[in-house]
Amino acid sequence: GAGVSQSPSNKVTEKGKDVELRCDPISGHTALYWYRQSLGQGLEFLIYFQGNSAPDKSGLPSDRFSAERTGGSVSTLTIQRTQQEDSAVYLCASSLGGSLQGETQYFGPGTRLLVL
């Protein structure tokens, strides 16, 4: 069955440019998460969407980062005025959602972003 997909798989951009990263969650999953994996920083939470609820943006590192989820499915993570420290692998995950307890999050392959 189809898992979480992300595009592009690799993105090279120049400092100061805006980038958009896309995530397609597993069909039927209502919860969607973005994480960042940096060299030396490990995996860190960025933002979480659950159904029609307001997203949990507590992990976004600055106001240059934003994300939206249209129609409860596809999500786009946007980084404005990219900086070299934004270089990382951006991972998307989804889960069934709606559970008050923890549930398994399934990850996509990630988008490797390099800011020159």
Next chain:
Amino acid sequence: GESVGLHLPTLSVQEGDNSIINCAYSNSASDYFIWYKQESGKGPQFIIDIRSNMDKRQGQRVTVLLNKTVKHLSLQIAATQPGDSAVYFCAEQGAAGNKLTFGGGTRVLVKP
């Protein structure tokens, strides 16, 4: 994608031996724990999970142990195979909110 990288703890194990990977967590309110495996260039892959009301759970060739008293989690891999070479992450999830907090990762290298 790479994980932590240069300073990642590494466990070197002979093929066929058992592996034990350890993880300490910090939030005593966490009630759900997951082990992920990440191969080079790929996203984390779910291995096994455990809830805080359990202290042991077994899967296929893997066992997770949870010690809430000392906030310690371990993953045991039986009869380690070359395909087990990867970086392994533990992750915890608190009762409030669904974000995962990840440990720093351990690289497992299986020697033939």
